[in-house]
Amino acid sequence: MLKEGEVRIPSGCAIAAVISKEGKRMTGEAIINSMKPMHDRSNGLGGGFAAYGIYPEYCEQYALHVFFDDKISRNECEIYFKDMFEVVNAEIIPTRTMPEITDEPLIYRYFVSPLQSVLRSMQLDEKEYVVRAVTHVNTYIKGAYVFSSGKNMGAFKAVGFPEDVGRFYKLDEYEAYSWTAHGRYPTNTPGWWGGAHPFGLLDYTVVHNGEISSYDANRRFIEMFGYRCNLQTDTEVITYIADYLIRRQGLTLEETASVIAAPFWSTIERKPKSEREKLTYLRTVFSSLLVTGPFSIVLAFDGGLMALNDRLKLRSMVVGEYEDKVYIASEEAAIRAMEPNVNNVYAPMGGEPVIVKVKGGQF
């Protein structure tokens, strides 16, 4: 396959999210509705959702959602999985046959636990082990793409309009405490199943509206740490940056936001001393992870999410609250489609992260 940058399709996107601060689970109906008023922000070449808390019966296993081009790639991948994991359950992800979604690959999910003997011999922690397995499949097994790999969560994506993709995957039958959604209008790269959002690694998923001007600089840096950007969409690099900064470097979400959407030097100069020093440190050490160009993203993870705009705020994003729920979307109309009674819709500043954690992080 041609990589990002080797194919160019000249052409916005739509993002939305809802999370219950109480951890109350809700079906996918509301988030699907949110994408309807933003229909024209997509062009039918990609839609997707991420849902958290949907597999309580398998909450100890990693849920691997996988696309296969054919049975050959599935067989090869399953042999690899058996070498690496105890596969507790394997099944086809239920879908609805509908005229709006065609040419689907084989879509499977596997609930797996790392084989303890292999894990010990590789001297890795469990999450790193899973990351390496996912990277291996996506890089070396032709026609197999693991597009979701966290516990008790899952991404669902396809080529099509997002509201159709939601119905295709029967998301009204899942219950999650946190949902994110994306409608795609591909700029630069092909609309294909693996290239739809969200992009996921472990429990991190990213939905993104924008275009990463710094993509190649970011990619070159992050690939030094074992990640492989091979899904032909710039967004995937943000997922790996989040995993690298949060899981591997131990940065907080706020610090991660200050790396990805670092303030201008002129803005940093005007900050109080301690903050100035910290921001200077982050911009200096992780200069290659500054993401430039327009973006609004929602980074979701186990028990929470973070919404962030680029520092120039070249994409729109609004936030509103109602009762225990926080709503985020590219347009206010999308929030009102989910909850008409939201009354405090506001637009965060560029580079200002909006962080929501279920039960204050005690979830």
Place this chain on the structure above:
Amino acid sequence: MKIDATDVGFERLNAQLRASNDKECEITGCLGQRFIAAGEKDAHIILKGTPGNALAAYLNGATIEVFGNAQDAVGDTMNAGCVVIHGNIGDAAGYAMRGGTIYVKGNAGYRAGIHMKEYRDKVPRLVIGGTVGSFLGEYQAGGIIIVLGLTGDKQIVGNFPCTGMHGGKVLLRTGLKNIVLPKNVHAREIKVKGSEFEESIKTFCVLFGYNNEELLDSGYTLITPDTSNPYKQMYVQN
């Protein structure tokens, strides 16, 4: 005429609007439909709900009143008429506006008044009651932007106001010390009573129920391009 816009797409909604000869029109149930009232000449259109992006684009004389918040790019390349928003307005309000007036009760997002322009008697005005985000009046070439900062504790204007400004006027209801400006603009504190801005502020007060004496007595800062320090060598050495 009354239109219920629930589940009606923007094309059909605008077609209905254009086909009508009514001078009064009320649209309820707006939810993200784009381009509402684009190019409208002479109607009075009341909108309820959340109209979509590029509301009143190319507006050419009509009056649009929104009871709710407006999204991005309201009044894009608007030529004449009046837009009144009883709520907040999104990014790029008054984008490349070249005539008419936009009044906003609440806050505006980033890039309000970006590249507004004027020609002879066509002087657009953008009046914002609340605060504005960064890049206010970016590349402004003409027209008047007034920000009153009436909502809450946030600073009246975000970072980098008037970047690339080379025409027009920006009036902020705050002291000079509260604003960081580029070196290519000139700023001075003024009183607005008896000035060319008085009428717009009075109209704002009538529209949204504010006391105009209080607003007219406040201290203001007027920003204009500094013609003795024009832009040069901004991008290339030539």
